[in-house]
Amino acid sequence: MVETTRTAVSLAPRLSPMTSAASGLVLVAPTGVSSALADRFAALLGWRLLPPLPSAGEAPEQQLQALLACPGDWLQPLAVPAAQDLGAASCWAELLGAWRLPTCLLVSDAERCDGVARSQVILLQHYRVPLLGVIQCGGTWRAEERRRDGLPWLGTLCEDRGELGLEADLELRRCLESRLGPARLQ
Numbered sequence: 001m002v003e004t005t006r007t008a009v010s011l012a013p014r015l016s017p018m019t020s021a022a023s024g025l026v027l028v029a030p031t032g033v034s035s036a037l038a039d040r041f042a043a044l045l046g047w048r049l050l051p052p053l054p055s056a057g058e059a060p061e062q063q064l065q066a067l068l069a070c071p072g073d074w075l076q077p078l079a080v081p082a083a084q085d086l087g088a089a090s091c092w093a094e095l096l097g098a099w100r101l102p103t104c105l106l107v108s109d110a111e112r113c114d115g116v117a118r119s120q121v122i123l124l125q126h127y128r129v130p131l132l133g134v135i136q137c138g139g140t141w142r143a144e145e146r147r148r149d150g151l152p153w154l155g156t157l158c159e160d161r162g163e164l165g166l167e168a169d170l171e172l173r174r175c176l177e178s179r180l181g182p183a184r185l186q
Contacts, residue, residue: 024050024067024074025132025180026096028124029106030116033077037106037137040157042075044169045176052079053092060086064099076101083123097127102180104132104154109139112149121151132179141168154179 027033027041033052042049053063053076067076082093096103105124107117117134124131133154136146141156155172158165 023072024070024076024102026067026101026103027075027077027106028082028092028096028103028120029078030081030111030120032079032081033106035077037157038075038077041104041106041135044157044173045073045075047073047075050074050076052077054078054080060092060095064095064101067099067101082120082129091127093123093127093129097124097129100130102130102132104176105134106137106157107134108137112136112139117151118149133175135172 024047025045027038029037035052038049038052050067050070054060055063058066067074078092080092082096083091085091086095103124105117105120107120111117111120121131121134131152133152135154136156138157138159141158146153154175156168157172158168
C-alpha cells in the first residue's frame with residue numbers, strides 16, 4: 001500500500017500540500033457520476049462540464065495532467081467509482097489526492113442511509129483528496145440530521161424544481177462559495 005502511494009505521488013505535479021493548479025472541481029460518486037447529475041451541478045455553478053473520466057486511450061495520470069491546462073472554471077465528473085483499481089496507482093482516489101484536485105462527493109439518500117457516504121468520505125480522506133464536501137442527491141434533505149452525521153455536508157441537489165428546490169440550490173451555492181471563495185462562483 002505504501003509503495004503504490006509513492007508511485008502516484010511521484011506522478012503528480014510538485015505542489016504544496018493544500019494547493020492545486022486546477023481551476024475546476026472533480027465530482028465523484030460511489031458508483032460513478034451520472035451525466036444527469038453532472039449536468040445539473042454544472043448548471044448550478046455556471047461552469048463548463050467536461051466529458052467524464054476515464055476516457056479511452058490515455059493513462060489516468062495523463063488525463064489528470066490535461067485538467068491542469070484547462071482554462072476557466074470546469075467540472076470534471078468521474079464516471080467510475082473513486083475506489084476503482086488502476087494498477088500502478090491503487091485507485092482514482094489516490095490519484096485525486098496526489099494531484100490535489102478539489103473534489104465533491106455526490107451521494108443518494110439511500111447511500112447516505114446505508115453508510116456508503118461515510119465510507120466514501122473515509123476513502124477520500126485516507127488519500128488526502130481535497131474534499132470540499134458531500135452533496136445529497138434526491139430524497140428528503142434534513143439539515144439538522146446531516147449536521148449530526150459528522151460528515152462535511154454542503155447541501156442537496158434537490159429534485160424539486162419549485163420554490164423549495166430553488167432555495168436548496170441557493171443554499172448549496174452559498175456553501176460552495178464559502179469553500180471555494182466568492183470569486184470562483186459568479
